[in-house]
Amino acid sequence: MSLLPESASFEELVQDYFLAVRGAGLMLSALDSELLTSWAREGVPFEVVARGISRSAEKALWDARPGEPVLRNLRACRRQVDAEIKKYRSLTAGAGETPAPEAPSRRRKALSWEETRHARLVDALEDLAGREQALAPRVAWLRGTVLASIPGEPAALDAQEALSFLALLRALPFLQRREVWRDALSVGSEQQVMSVRARRLSRRFRVVAAVRRRLGVKEV
Structure with a gap:
């Protein structure tokens, strides 16, 4: 992300994240801004929307031509973002609930969005x-x-x-x-007008996506 102040609004955070992942652009269109406002009204954490954006970008990443933005506009992320919001609301509403007393063998705390x-x-x-x-061995190390x-x-x-x-x-x-690094850095783009932090975020997104692709790890 760019060097936004800690008091940055939800809309500013989402716009900054989208433009960093997209790798290009300075501002959103009027239609994108309207969509962003509707997401802000949902009252979900910024990271929920950011996850939908990153998933949309990852799906589009390998079809992008060299120097071409990964996503054309924020509206291209709508389906994934709306799905993440729905998932977050569903899991948040169920977190902490337990089945009815008459089924003690199945009684279990529902998982939160984070736990899921x-x-x-x-x-x-x-x-x-x-x-x-x-x-x-590396997976075992990560688990610990x-x-x-x-x-x-x-x-x-x-x-x-x-x-x-x-x-x-x-x-x-x-x-x-x-090979993974070459794959990651050969797609998408980074504009010089982006901040150092935004370029770092953009590059990390592409590298992680390339690793997932190389290892055959689908969306988690």
Whole structure:
């Protein structure tokens, strides 16, 4: 993200994130701004919308031509963002609930949005360890360190996921690491008008997406 103040609004955070992931552009169109306002009214954390944007960008990343923005506009993210908002609301509403007393054997605390995301990430990496034996030790290390606890806020979840895939990248043989880096940096674009922090975010997004693609790890 760019160097926004801590008091930045939801709309400013989302716009900044979208433009960083997109890799180009300075401002949103009137239609995009209207959509952004509607998301702001939903009252969900910024990270929920950011996750939908990143998922949309990841799906479009490999079809983008060199130097071409990954996403044409914010409206291209609407389906994924709305799905994330719906998922967040559903899980948040159910968190902490337990089944009726007459079914004690099935009584279990419902998972929160954060717990669900963490569980899906762990399952995906366990599946990877089963398919790629050479990465099994690194997955086991991640389970005991980076993934040892469930973050209580969305921003920490995003960082946890990124750190996990960057750690897996470092575990790959040199030639494979170099290929992943080339794949990541050969798509999308970065404008000089972007801040250093925005370029860093844009590059990290593409690298993590390239690692997931190389390892065959779908959306988690």
